[in-house]
Amino acid sequence: MPHSDELLWGALGDISRFAALLTMAELGLADHLAHGPLDTSELAVRAGANAPALRRVLRELASMGLVRTAGPGAYDLTEKGTALRSDAPDSVRSSIRMLGEESFWYAIGMLPATVRDGSSAFVKRYGHVYDHLAKNPASSRLFNDYMTARAAALTEGLAKRYAFPPTATMVDVAGGKGHILATVLHANPQMRGILFDLEHVADHARRTLAAESLAERSEVVAGDFFAEVPAGSDVYLLASVLHNWDDEDCVKILRNVRKAMNPDGRVLILEAVLPDDEEPHLGKDIDMRMLAIFNGGTERSRDEFAALLSQADLALTEVVELGSGASLIEARPR
Known part of the structure; x- marks a missing residue:
């Protein structure tokens, strides 16, 4: 020590x-x-x-x-x-540039002010992060590259370590450009997929899935997960979604998923699961950024995830460690 x-x-x-x-x-x-x-x-x-x-x-x-x-x-x-290097297979260049982007760097520096009053200094100056990114294309491109790089290792772990139902249809809720869905479909050739995200993201996802020769096994649906999500599927994936929202909003999202899913379906949550001890964990580092940038966004422990799921009539059934500080939480109807 x-x-x-x-x-x-x-x-x-x-x-x-x-x-x-x-x-x-x-x-x-x-x-x-x-x-x-x-x-x-x-x-x-x-x-x-x-x-x-x-x-x-x-x-x-x-x-x-x-x-x-x-x-x-x-x-x-x-x-x-x-x-x-920009062309390195596991390049971290975009991730470093994103964390040093002016507004994000400001947010980290203002963390003491955020902790004093419990309200994000980032939100006060720039508004909600996704609204800010939508108004700043250069920052948005950096953020998308960062998320793609961050998701790469996690996606590989997801495809290798979790046994998906062979012929299931999976809805990737807030699936972004579609890289996670593409990886899962390639690893499970009988599965079908639906990518669900906001309208301005949909075209990116369609291009990704078409480039991966998955257009016939997938579709892209635009919408707002606070209103509803596509109904009648077997698997609903929420990858790096819930940590952006406070408990009340998370329960709203999960209830919409619970309402939409098949009776024997399952929910998969890809996030950091914070340990209960005091050992270092990547999720604790990420949580400082969540605190700085979001009002209400947070990383959570297993018990905290279980409590959210319970309020949406779902039960936590399994946690699969994926490496790189991330875990996959499986939940099923109670």
Whole structure:
């Protein structure tokens, strides 16, 4: 267990290291270094940066193992740093850029103010996050890329570790661009899928499913899950949905799902499930961002999920660990 001083000073250093990481992502340094080492001056020209300032950031990045010196004044990309390349299979570049996006960075910095009065400083300045993103296309693209990258590992775990009913129809509620639904349908060739989301998301989803050769096994339905969801299906997936809302709104969503589902259907919730102990957990880190950005949005424990489900006449039946801090919660009619 680290000494308290080490823990506290380490946290302070994390802010500086993230700032250097954000600079690397924003300036595309990994892409510029992808084909070999460059002199700092040349790298600055390619990245549109000030060379002396860039040199100082590279020194910090080298201490983090993301770049290494390759001769006087020159740097090369390390294997660890390749994760910052835009074309890396598991690239984290968009995720870092999203967390450093101006409004999100503001929200984290204003967390003390949010905690003082219980109301998100982000919402006060920018409005609801999805309304803000809809008005800011560049930020919206970053957010979508971030969510796609975040979902990739979770989706693979979902398809491999959960036994879907072989011939079921699954409704992916607030399914976004359709990457999760596509992965599940590819892994279960007899299943059919319905992606349900807001109208402005629907066209993206149709393009994704068509590109995945799944148009004949799927459909996209536009609507509002606070009003209703498509009825008569066997499986309803809520992936990273409930943590955006307070308990009252979550119960409304779950009741609409319960009303729509087949009598022997099931609800699947893909979220972080917070442990009851004091050990570190990725969900606890994410919960700080939820607190900063949403009014009422929160990560929850198993017991808290069970309580929400009970209010919608559903019973929690299983929790499957998927890795990367996420779990799959299965619920069925009571």
